[in-house]
Amino acid sequence: MGWERDPSAPAVRTYGSAGELTWGAPPTAGDLAEWSDDSLMAAVVARDPDAFGVLYDRYAPLVYTTCLRVVGEPAMAEDLVQDIFVRLWQRPEAFIPARGRFVTWLLSITRNRAVDEVRSRNRRRMRELPEPKDAPFAPVATARADDPVSLAELREEQVAVRQALAQLPPEQRRVLELAFFGGYTHQEIATRLREPLGTVKTRIRLGMQKLRASLERLR
């Protein structure tokens, strides 16, 4: 069974409608690389390993980076990447296009899975977040030539997110960084930064308000 070469193939929810499946030669990797995320996921639902491979190539760097930032250990990050992609292959129908974009869904489950892993292994005391010079939310308002992100659209979004973070006061960036990559609670962040709990809560709220306004169009 092959897939239409039209990269705007329909998403999972409408996968079964008439005319979407055609007979013919399997698409090449080059064809698939042009497909949208939703189309690739529809192919993965139909058990197409090539589509799965293309999704891996497209998003493994982001998934690996997120895991590595959270858990801090390359070997554990690799295990998490494997776990996340194998689950994606096993249960692709968990992604519901009507609820949002594939990339935000994938990054959301990646971050949550990594934070759960750290919490369950109780490694928090042994783990240190990077120093400020290497902080993940350090204001880098431009694209980086060495970023292994394949899609031009994703690269543009990276720039947008970095610019949004660059516009935040450093103390708001720092609390969001500890919450997102550290998986810390309000109280834990307050303890770690030796700041009053109310101050930490306010910084997170203000930071999220500004990010929401800046990133509205990317959701």
Add this chain to the structure above:
Amino acid sequence: MHAEHLTQAEADEYALGVLEPDAQRAYAQHALACDECRARILDAQRVIALLALAPPVQAPPPGLKRRVLRAARARRGRAWLPRLARLSPAAAALVATAAAVVSIAAVISLRGQVESLRDENALLQSKVDDALSQRFEIVALTNRLSQAEASAWEAQYESQLDRDMLMAVLSPDSQTAEVISVADGFTPVGRLIWDGQQQRLWFVASRLPKLAEGETYQLWVNVDGRYRSLGTFQPDESGFARFVRYLPEGLARYESAVVTIERAGGSPERTGPGVFFVADLSAFR
């Protein structure tokens, strides 16, 4: 359970995972029953996920893809079909011939398969929706289980107190004194029990009036003309109170005992009016 709708800021905090476990559970329980708040949380998750795009991206090790594909292949239900492009020409021709034969039958059943896939897709969709609801239900059940455990523990503790007080009453080392009301409108029935074996003092009374908010009952003993606090207590809804306290160090006797009404949290010195008086326990044994 969180009674009000979640604000956007609260949804952000939930999605970011910065709430303490109790609050996280309460919000989840609310979202279980509230479509509006569940949608707000999903929206917050979409914004927060974008933060993963911020750091410089690192490529995973080159061998990881092979490992992932191998693991996926090992766990899938059916065989990983060979791709024609990867086979030798002879093998590819053989596979193509076989595929052509099989396709005749496949074409016949194609429409049925499409119908079946459509049904399967709808079923999967409903399962995903169910799974999302069940996740919130599990949180709610966990919460109820915690509450049930707390209630069971409290009942066990109360039962232990009942047994201890009964033993104090029955012990030959104990003394019991009647509680006398010294304030208008107070008609309590109560006893002060000194448990000499356990070195504990019990105050038990019923028909205690409910106090105004910000007030508490406080038990004092008078030693050499100075009142020493033994602690504060509140009656339950029926006006019953049972209060037990180990004897403070250095206190070997008292001349009288009194219960006063003090501000909530207790007072370091007796300031409020006396409402009960206990006189006939002349000394601890």
